[in-house]
Amino acid sequence: MTRTIEISRLFDPSSIAVVGASTTEGKIGYEAMENVRDFEGPVYPVNPSREGEIFGESFVGSIGAIDDDVDLALLCVPASVVPDTIEECGEAGVGAAVIYAGGFAEAGEDGRELQRRITASATEHGIALLGPNTSGFVVPDEGLYASFAxxxxxxxxxxxxxxxxxxxxAHSVAFRAVNERRGLSAMVGLGNRANVGFEEAIDYFDSDPSTSAIALHLEGTDDARSLLETCYDAETPVFAYKVGTADVSDFAESHTGALTGDHALYEAGFAQYGVPTVESTSQLLDAGHLAATAPLPRGTNVGIVTAQAGPxxxxxxxxKQAGVSLPSLSEETTERVxxxxxxxxxAxxxxxxxxxxxxxxxxxxxVAEDTNVDAVVVYExxxxxxGFPVDALDGLAExxxxxxxxxxxxxxSxxxxxxxxxxxxxVSVFESPEDVADAMVALAEYARVSASAAPAGVSTR
Amino acid sequence: MTRTIEISRLFDPSSIAVVGASTTEGKIGYEAMENVRDFEGPVYPVNPSREGEIFGESFVGSIGAIDDDVDLALLCVPASVVPDTIEECGEAGVGAAVIYAGGFAEAGEDGRELQRRITASATEHGIALLGPNTSGFVVPDEGLYASFAxxxxxxxxxxxxxxxxxxxxAHSVAFRAVNERRGLSAMVGLGNRANVGFEEAIDYFDSDPSTSAIALHLEGTDDARSLLETCYDAETPVFAYKVGTADVSDFAESHTGALTGDHALYEAGFAQYGVPTVESTSQLLDAGHLAATAPLPRGTNVGIVTAQAGPxxxxxxxxKQAGVSLPSLSEETTERVxxxxxxxxxAxxxxxxxxxxxxxxxxxxxVAEDTNVDAVVVYExxxxxxGFPVDALDGLAExxxxxxxxxxxxxxSxxxxxxxxxxxxxVSVFESPEDVADAMVALAEYARVSASAAPAGVSTR
Structure with a gap:
């Protein structure tokens, strides 16, 4: 009997096992253990050949030996050991696993076969599998850092x-978020998407009360229609970064086992299903952050106020190059200014x-109060x-x-x-005229495509 | 008799007067004074209605009252007072002046007339005029900060x-240089280009032993041919950021009195004269920094080494989108890897x-030692x-x-x-996959256009 997969045991676990936990700094089994050491629930380091403690937790010989229901297992073991480990997890009632190792669908026919086996096994046992071939995920407000970085x-x-x-x-964007002080509800690297793919992750975070916007990075998928419908059905605004305009499919397939497909078709598809696309990781983070923290514009008319003409x-x-309009200000606004x-x-x-x-x-x-304007970009x-005009801008967006x-x-400094x-x-802060313009372009694109979104065929909405 | 203008008295002065020096924080006359307070030569605050000292220097009643040859005068006075001030500077033998005030060529026919008058007067007296309508310049290795920012x-x-x-x-790029730790030999805001324009500045810094690359920002000029020939004649590599693809000419003219002209013609012209063009302030800074600190590539073949496939x-x-080629590595390199x-x-x-x-x-x-490759981009x-592979990369570029x-x-942190x-x-460090790619694109573009550069008509080279 196949058990139901519960994604919440992956992204909101009560207990964690680190399989292959190591005392050698730099090894994945050490770094993963270090990152979960402050997790609020129990953490079990699993390694049959280790004794004693790591980060204050006693080593356990096997998953089966843990006297507790483990929600999430972080598998810091090589690909060859993964099938047996998944079986052990299944027998022990583990709810979810992250597979960091590569050597699966991205690595030729043998790897694809290996991934099919572990996916079938995990699905039968009701295990949500993140990866293989991922560096993991984090959920900062739960203090959950299931990554080895x-x-x-x-x-x-x-x-x-x-x-x-x-x-x-995922990590590159998350570290930029650290340095730009843009908060995340979660960061997830999907990797080879064994049985947790775009749809499962989007569905989960769409229902997550801490998540107000979703930023998606995508190289390719075999079922674009399903992804697009999931995005369309989400209540949460989604921004997408589709990589692979030029012919990089050989290399991309070697990465997460995905074909990059036709870029123009993806962009058109996203637009049709109400998802604006962006052109860089920074634009993805910036647009997503704005969507999560500020009102979304109702149209594509932008007012600009600058203290220096050049920027x-x-x-x-x-x-203007991106098709965003800069309307004339009303007579009233011009008089006020x-x-x-x-x-x-x-003026x-x-x-x-x-x-x-x-x-x-x-x-x-x-300018913000001008009815001709849907959003304001400021440079100073x-x-x-x-200093900055904090008092004048306080509450303005609301x-x-x-x-x-x-x-x-x-x-x-x-x-x-x-x-x-x-x-x-x-108020979100940007550090170059181009970055703020690109973020604004993405918001305007959201206003444009969400107003006209209409999926092909039958929608599940 | 018209005296010769000496640009070195502007960018390499021995003494400075701050005309309109003020004790009120936030006023240009205060900020400019604060920024030159540590200049190694004498600094004279000039203000007929002030007594006492500012930053340890005694106020002087007028430029004429200074008992010294003043090379550079920073004019912190309103536009209406500028003509008389220029005359006084001329009579006192001042060699150069920065005019911060606006209200000249960018401000209608009256302003254009005013700028013609002061330019004629300055040129007659042999005064190099930076501005009007500029926030100034800095030459960090001389400790010279002739800006009010x-x-x-x-x-x-x-x-x-x-x-x-x-x-x-200019300031936006310079502050990014601070935060990205990219060193500058100079930062110059030309403003309305009274008698110090692109040509004079490029010529000067081309001969400056501290300058190894030039980053140019341009909205438009009435004599593109002259600018292009100056770039072509320069020994120093020049990278150009031409703004104004969309129709923003009304606003741009209100800025520095320049017509933005036809963007495509500018880009083609720059390429023909051996100058690669870039698409953002960050790409301008990054490419210029690389040209100043690393060997320029001899061709457009790039090798990529990455520790994470996604980036x-x-x-x-x-x-690839930008036309840069990723050649196959030699058999020898593949074996080595x-x-x-x-x-x-x-591999x-x-x-x-x-x-x-x-x-x-x-x-x-x-990969760097592969003869198929002209440059290497690394992501990790x-x-x-x-840490980073410092030992392995030490000396590699040389x-x-x-x-x-x-x-x-x-x-x-x-x-x-x-x-x-x-x-x-x-080794220059970048913080996103797109930023490093864009910098590489600009370097490859340099290799391409400098190999085929051939100016129209007679060259002065």
């Missing part, structure tokens, strides 16, 4: 779930104040004597229902405190 | 001169080692127990004459020391 415990908790086909991309021109140029700043440099859209000044935030507010070099994106530049103050009132 | 004293000294039409872009696929995809790592995941190009390991640097070295997530670009991800070690052996 160092530094994952620094990932800040937040509302964005990053679901990546590649564990390397404002870069932003305007990049938005001219009243705030008599003799202003340029059309972009509004150019010529320099930062105390009234800069009031100008941003005036940081000046130590002025009051107007529009996202406000703030880009700046300064030595990090100089703007640290002011940047934190902006972030604390929910 | 806060934080410029953090810009690290190095070999790249950033010459930007917009002071805002490797992103890099390969982005390079397979010897270093028996059972390696993927073609990209080489995928599957995980970081102590021999990772040896694999990079093998940082692991605390391994020995092979090829640039080695290293991309990674980790919390900054975790990789700080290892990153510094890599940078100290001259």
């Amino acid at each position: 160092t530094g994952v415990e620094d990932v800040p908790a937040g509302g964005l779930a990053v679901i990546a086909q590649s564990g390397g991309i 404002g021109i870069v932003i305007a140029d990049r938005l 001219t009243e705030i700043l008599p003799g202003i440099t340029y 059309a859209n972009p509004v150019d104040t010529g320099r930062p000044m105390p009234a800069f935030g009031d100008v941003v507010r005036a 070099l940081h000046e130590a004597a002025l 009051e107007t229902g529009k996202p406000v994106l703030f880009a700046t530049a300064a030595p990090h 100089q703007m640290e405190a002011d940047r934190t103050a902006l972030e604390e009132i929910g | 806060t934080g410029v004293e953090d810009v690290p000294a190095g070999g790249l001169a950033v010459i930007a039409q917009s002071g805002g872009i 490797g696929i992103v890099i390969a995809d982005r390079l 397979t010897e270093i790592l028996p059972g390696i995941t993927y 073609a190009n990209p080489v995928d080692t599957g995980r970081p390991m102590p021999a990772f640097g040896d694999v990079v070295r093998a 997530l940082h692991e605390a127990a391994l 020995e092979t004459g090829k640039p080695v670009l290293f991309a990674t991800a980790a919390p900054h 975790q990789m700080e020391a290892d990153r510094t070690a890599l940078e100290e052996i001259g």
Whole structure:
């Protein structure tokens, strides 16, 4: 009898076993053990040839010897040992396993056969299998770091779930999230997707109350239709980064056993099913973070306010190139702006104040309140004597229902405190004119494709 | 009699006067004074209505009252006062002036007339005029910060001169250089280019022994031919960021009084004259930094070595999209790689080692030494127990004459020391697969256009 797979035993476990736990620093079995050492539930290091303790936990000889129901097993063992380990897990009633090892579907016919065997075995036992060939996942607000990479415990908790086909991309995005202080509800590297694939992960995090947006990285899948329908059915906004425009399919197949397929078809498909696509890991993180923390724009009309014309021109140029419109401001707004700043440099859209000044935030507010505008992009070099217009921007996004994106530049040490103050009132900060423009393009694309989304054929919605 | 303009009195002055020096924090006359307070030559604060001292220097009533030859005057006064101030500077033998104020060629016919007047006056007196409408310049290795922005004293000294039409872009790039630890020989915001334009700045820094590469930002110019010929004649590699693909000319003209012109014509012109063009401020800084610190590639064949397949696929995809070739590795290299790592995941190009390991640097070295390859791009997530392959990469670029670009991800605090070690052996570090790919694309573009550069008509070379 096949048991039902419960994805919650993977992403929200009560207990963890580390199979192949090691005392040798640098080995996966050590690094994985180190990363789960502060997990709030019981953690069992499993290794038949070790005695004593690691990180204060006593080694256990086998999964079967653990006197407890284990939800999640982290398998730090080579591919050849995985089939027997999965069987043992099944017999012990383990609910989920992460397989870090490679050597499966990405590694020729023998590997594909091996993956078919372990998947059948796991599915029969009701084990949710993440991987093989992944570096794992983290759920920061549960203190759950089921990855062997160092530094994952620094990932800040937040509302964005990053679901990546590649564990390397998942970690690359998560570490960028650390350095950019963008919070994640989860980071998942799917790897070879034995029986936990895009659909299972998206479904799970769509229902997760901590997740407000999903960022998806994808090289390819054999069932694009199923993925697209899952995205369409999700209540949570999804942004997708489809890699593989050029012909890199040989290498990609060697990676997660996936064919990269036709890029243009994927992009069109995503758009049709209401999913905007992005062009880089940074744009994926930035757009996802905005969707998780700010109102989504209701249309594609953007107002720009800049204290320096040059960066404002870069932003305007990049938005226009991507088909985003910069509407004229209403007469009322122009009057308001001219009243705030008599003799202003340029009061059309972009509004150019010529320099930062105390009234800069009031100008941003005036533009955000213009009914012609669905979102506001702001650029202002940081000046130590002025700081950022925190008071003027506090609550603005909530009051107007529009996202406000703030880009700046300064030595990090100089703007640290002011940047934190902006972030604390929910304003996302960007450090180049192109990055803020690209994030805005993704939000505008969301407004465009979600308004017209209509799946082909019968929808399950 | 018209005197000769000496640009060296602008960029390499022996003495500085700050006209309109102020004791009010936040005013340009205060910030400019603060930024030059540590200049090694004499600094004179000039203000007829102030007495006493500022930053330890006594106020002087007028430029004429200074009992010294002043090379550089920083004019922190409104546009209306500039013409008289230029006259006073001329009479006092001042060699150069920076005009921070706007209200000149960017501000309608009256402004254009005002700029014509001050330019004629300055040129007659032999004064090099930077601006008007600029936030200034810095030359870090001289301790010269002729800008009113806060934080410029953090810009690290190095070999790249950033010459930007917009002071805002100049500062945005310079602050990114601070945060990315990329050294600059100079950062210049040209503004309205009264009599110091692209040509004068490029010529000067081309002859500057501290400058090994030039990064150019441009919105538009009335004499593109002259700019292109100057770039062609320069011994120093030049990378250009031409903004204004979409129709933003109204706004751009309001900025520095320049027409943005036809983007495609500019790009083709730059390519013809041997100047690669880039698509963002970060790519401009990164490519310029590489050109200043690493060998330039002799061709467009790139080898990729990655410890995580996902980011490797992103890099390969982005390079191929941009027309960069990923050649097959020689049989000898493949054998060497397979010897270093028996059972390696993927030993073609990209080489995928599957995980970081102590021999990772040896694999990079093998690929760099392959005669099929002109440059190497490396991706490796940082692991605390391994660090970066500093020993294996030390001297590699010099020995092979090829640039080695290293991309990674980790919390900054975790990789700080290892990153510094890599940078100290001259390896540039990137923090996303797209950023390293974009920098490589610009270098490959340099190899392509510099090989075939041939200016139209008669060259001055």
